[in-house]
Amino acid sequence: MLQIISLLMENKTGALMRVTGLLTARGYNIDSLTVARTLDPELSRMTIAVGVEPHQRRQLIKHMNKLINVLQATDLTDSPSVTREMVLMRVRSAQESRTAILKEAEIFGARVVDSTIEGFALEATGDIEKLDEFIDIMRSYGEIEVTRSGAVAVSLEAKKLRLSPPVPRGGEEARMEEKNGVI
Amino acid sequence: MSQSQLMSGSKILLECLAREGVDTIFGYPGGVTIPFYDAMLDSPIQHVLVRHEQNAAFAAQGYVRSTGKVGVCCATSGPGATNLVTGLVDAMMDSIPIVALTGQVPTKLIGSDAFQEADTFGITRSATKHNYLVKNINELPQVIHEAFYIANSGRPGPVLVDITKDVFQGNAHYSPVTSIHLPGYKVYTEGHTGQIRRAAQMMLEAERPMIYAGGGVVLSNSSDELRELVELVDAPTVLTVMGLGALSAEHPNFISMPGMHGSYAANLGMYNTDLIIALGVRFDDRVTGRLNAFAPHARIIHVDIDPAEIGKNRNADLPIVGDLKRVMPKLSAVLRELKPEYLERPGLRAWWKQIREWMEEHPLRKPVVSADEIKPQHLMAEIDRLTNGEAIVTSDVGQHQMWSAQLIRFNKPRLWINSGGLGSMGFGLPAALGAQYANPDKLVVAICGDGGFQMSLPELATLQNYGLNVKVIIMNNGYLGMVRQWQELFYANRLSQVTLDSFPDVEKLAAAYGFAGRTVENPRDLAEALKTAFETPGPYLLNVRVTPTENVFPMVPAGGAINEMVMGPPQPAALTR
Numbered sequence: 001m002l003q004i005i006s007l008l009m010e011n012k013t014g015a016l017m018r019v020t021g022l023l024t025a026r027g028y029n030i031d032s033l034t035v036a037r038t039l040d041p042e043l044s045r046m047t048i049a050v051g052v053e054p055h056q057r058r059q060l061i062k063h064m065n066k067l068i069n070v071l072q073a074t075d076l077t078d079s080p081s082v083t084r085e086m087v088l089m090r091v092r093s094a095q096e097s098r099t100a101i102l103k104e105a106e107i108f109g110a111r112v113v114d115s116t117i118e119g120f121a122l123e124a125t126g127d128i129e130k131l132d133e134f135i136d137i138m139r140s141y142g143e144i145e146v147t148r149s150g151a152v153a154v155s156l157e158a159k160k161l162r163l164s165p166p167v168p169r170g171g172e173e174a175r176m177e178e179k180n181g182v183i
Numbered sequence: 184m185s186q187s188q189l190m191s192g193s194k195i196l197l198e199c200l201a202r203e204g205v206d207t208i209f210g211y212p213g214g215v216t217i218p219f220y221d222a223m224l225d226s227p228i229q230h231v232l233v234r235h236e237q238n239a240a241f242a243a244q245g246y247v248r249s250t251g252k253v254g255v256c257c258a259t260s261g262p263g264a265t266n267l268v269t270g271l272v273d274a275m276m277d278s279i280p281i282v283a284l285t286g287q288v289p290t291k292l293i294g295s296d297a298f299q300e301a302d303t304f305g306i307t308r309s310a311t312k313h314n315y316l317v318k319n320i321n322e323l324p325q326v327i328h329e330a331f332y333i334a335n336s337g338r339p340g341p342v343l344v345d346i347t348k349d350v351f352q353g354n355a356h357y358s359p360v361t362s363i364h365l366p367g368y369k370v371y372t373e374g375h376t377g378q379i380r381r382a383a384q385m386m387l388e389a390e391r392p393m394i395y396a397g398g399g400v401v402l403s404n405s406s407d408e409l410r411e412l413v414e415l416v417d418a419p420t421v422l423t424v425m426g427l428g429a430l431s432a433e434h435p436n437f438i439s440m441p442g443m444h445g446s447y448a449a450n451l452g453m454y455n456t457d458l459i460i461a462l463g464v465r466f467d468d469r470v471t472g473r474l475n476a477f478a479p480h481a482r483i484i485h486v487d488i489d490p491a492e493i494g495k496n497r498n499a500d501l502p503i504v505g506d507l508k509r510v511m512p513k514l515s516a517v518l519r520e521l522k523p524e525y526l527e528r529p530g531l532r533a534w535w536k537q538i539r540e541w542m543e544e545h546p547l548r549k550p551v552v553s554a555d556e557i558k559p560q561h562l563m564a565e566i567d568r569l570t571n572g573e574a575i576v577t578s579d580v581g582q583h584q585m586w587s588a589q590l591i592r593f594n595k596p597r598l599w600i601n602s603g604g605l606g607s608m609g610f611g612l613p614a615a616l617g618a619q620y621a622n623p624d625k626l627v628v629a630i631c632g633d634g635g636f637q638m639s640l641p642e643l644a645t646l647q648n649y650g651l652n653v654k655v656i657i658m659n660n661g662y663l664g665m666v667r668q669w670q671e672l673f674y675a676n677r678l679s680q681v682t683l684d685s686f687p688d689v690e691k692l693a694a695a696y697g698f699a700g701r702t703v704e705n706p707r708d709l710a711e712a713l714k715t716a717f718e719t720p721g722p723y724l725l726n727v728r729v730t731p732t733e734n735v736f737p738m739v740p741a742g743g744a745i746n747e748m749v750m751g752p753p754q755p756a757a758l759t760r
Contacts, residue, residue, distance in 0.1 A: 170360035
C-alpha cells in the first residue's frame with residue numbers, strides 16, 4: 001500500500017528537491033506528487049504517494065520534519081483523511097457507443113469537457129481506486145488517453161501546527177548566548 | 184556603524200562573519216571568489232591557505248572539534264566546491280558545525296556551462312544540514328546568520344552558502360540583521376519531565392545498567408554533566424569512538440569503547456546488560472554488530488536532540504528528545520532525590536564484579552612488544568605514555584585509528600579528533616592543522632597510516648607555511664592495513680591492491696618542506712624518537728615502521744553479534760586444519 005504524506009512547506013527554491021531527495025536517497029519511487037501554494041502564498045502544500053516499507057514510514061516522516069523548509073509533515077496513510085485524484089481523459093469511440101459512454105460517465109460523476117465526432121474529453125475526480133475502475137471501463141469502449149493529477153489529500157483531524165518563533169541573531173546578543181551555551 | 188550604508192557583497196559577508204565571531208577561514212581562492220579575497224585583505228579575519236579544498240573542510244573540522252566554535256571554510260566555484268564535498272559529508276556524519284562558503288559563476292551565466300560552473304546547490308543538498316544559493320545581495324546578511332544558527336543549533340552539522348560572483352561584486356545598503364525566523368526549524372532542548380523521572384527510576388532499578396555515551400556529549404559540552412550522572416547511577420560506562428574523552432579515561436567507571444574493535448568487557452557488558460542508558464549516540468552498526476543480537480536482554484533509554492535518531496536502529500523503551508546539557512542535570516536531580524530509596528543495589532555490585540572479571544580476563548591495554556620490530560600497539564602505548572591523556576590527537580581511518588582509540592587515553596573531551604562516521608582517509612593531517620591553528624600552545628599529534636598520509640601530503644607545506652607545530656606520526660606497515668586485515672580474515676588472505684610500495688624517504692620529504700623528519704624501525708629507538716618529535720620545535724614527520732601484518736583485535740566480524748568476538752589471531756592448530 002502506498003504511503004500518503006502531506007507536507008506544509010515554505011514556497012522556496014530547492015524545497016521540493018530536499019523532500020524528493022530524501023525519497024530518492026533511500027531508493028523509493030514516487031508514485032505521485034502534487035504541489036501548489038496555499039492561501040498564504042509563501043507556503044506550499046504537497047501530497048506525496050510513495051511506496052515505503054511500513055517500518056520505515058515513521059522514520060521518513062521524522063526526516064521530512066527535520067528539513068528546514070518543511071513546517072509540518074504528516075502521514076495520512078492510516079489517519080482520518082480524504083484522498084482524491086483527478087483524471088482527464090480522451091475517449092475515441094464509435095458512433096453507436098456514445099450514449100453508453102455518457103451513461104458510464106454519469107455513474108462515475110465525470111463531466112464532459114469536450115465533444116467531437118471522434119469522441120469525448122472527460123474529467124473525473126474521486127479516490128484512486130474509483131478512478132482506476134473508471135479508466136478500465138472506458139478502455140472497453142475504445143482507444144483512450146489519460147492524464148492523472150496524482151493524489152491530493154487533506155487530513156480530517158485538526159493537527160496543531162507548531163512553528164518556531166524568531167531568534168535574535170547577528171549582533172552581540174547572539175554572541176553572548178553562544179558564550180553562555182544557550183544555543 | 185551607521186544604520187545603513189552602501190557596501191559591497193564581499194564586505195557585507197565579512198561583516199556578517201565578524202558578527203558571528205569568526206576569526207579564521209580555511210580556504211582556497213579561485214576566479215569567482217577574487218572579489219571576496221580582495222575584501223579580506225582589509226578584514227581582521229585570518230585566512231589559512233590550505234593546499235586542497237577537501238583539506239579546508241577537514242581543517243575547519245579540526246578547528247571546530249578542538250574548540251567547539253563554528254568553523255568556516257571557503258572554496259571557489261566548480262572544482263573548488265566539488266572538492267569540498269567529502270569534507271562536508273564527513274561533517275554531516277559526525278554532526279560537526281561548519282559553514283562552507285563557495286563562489287558561484289555570475290547569476291546571468293548560471294546554467295550556461297560557464298567556466299568552472301557546477302551545480303553546487305544541487306550537489307551539496309544531501310551533503311549538508313541545509314544549503315543556500317544566494318543570487319540577490321539583499322538576502323546575503325539574513326542567509327549568513329541563518330547558516331550559522333542552523334549549523335550550531337539542534338543536532339549540529341555543515342551548512343553551505345553558494346554565492347554568485349555578482350553578489351560579491353555588487354553593492355547594497357547594509358543594515359545589521361538582529362533576528363532570523365525559521366518557522367519550520369524546530370529544536371527540542373528540554374526533555375519531557377515525566378520521561379526524565381521515569382528514566383531516573385529505571386536507572387536505579389536496573390541490576391545491570393550500562394551507560395553508552397557518544398559524540399553528543401562532546402558536541403553539547405556536557406562532560407561535567409555526564410560525569411555527575413555516571414557517578415549517581417554508578418554504571419559501567421562505554422564511550423563510542425566519537426565520545427572518547429567525554430568521560431576521562433582515568434574515571435573508575437570508564438570501561439572502554441564498545442563495538443567492532445571494542446574491548447571484551449565493553450562488548451560483553453553491552454550484550455548482558457538489562458538497561459542501556461544511551462546518551463548522544465546513534466546505535467551505529469560498528470557499535471551494535473548484528474542488530475537483532477545486540478543487547479537482547481536490555482531495555483533502552485535513549486536521549487538525543489535529534490528525534491529522527493530515536494528508534495532508528497534500535498527501538499527505545501524510553502525516549503527523551505532534548506539537549507544533553509539540559510537533560511542530564513535534570514536526570515541527576517531526580518536521581519539524587521530518589522537515591523535514598525535505593526541504597527541497597529545488590530544486583531549492581533554483582534554486575535561490577537562481573538565487569539571487572541571480564542576486564543581482567545582480556546584487558547585491552549596489555550603490553551604487546553617485540554624485540555625485533557615495532558608493534559603498532561607498542562607505538563600507541565608509547566604515544567599514550569608521553570601524551571598522558573592531555574594532547575590533541577587526530578587520526579586517519581583504519582587500523583591505526585582503532586589502535587589509537589583503544590590504547591591512547593583521553594582525559595578531556597575535544598582531544599581525540601577522528602572521522603568516525605564517514606571514515607575519510609586523509610582526515611588526520613588537515614584536522615591536526617586546524618586544531619593546531621586554534622590551539623597554538625598545545626601538543627597536537629596527527630597519527631596517520633601510510634595510506635591516509637599520502638592522501639593529504641600537500642598540507643605539509645601548510646604546516647611549514649603557518650608555523651604549525653603538528654607532530655605527524657605515520658604508522659607505516661606498508662599496507663592499507665584494515666583492508667588487508669579483512670582480506671586476510673575473510674577473503675582467504677588473497678591480497679588485492681593493498682600494498683603501498685614506493686613510500687617516500689620521510690627525512691628527505693620533510694627536509695624538502697623545511698622541517699625535520701625521521702624513520703624509526705627499531706623498538707629500542709621508539710621512545711626516544713617520539714620524545715624528540717614532540718620536543719623539536721616546528722612541525723615534525725616521524726615515520727614508524729611497524730609489523731606489516733599485525734591485525735586489530737578484538738574484532739566482531741561484520742554482521743556478527745557483539746558477544747562473538749575474535750580475540751586474537753587463529754591458533755596454529757586452527758591454521759593447519
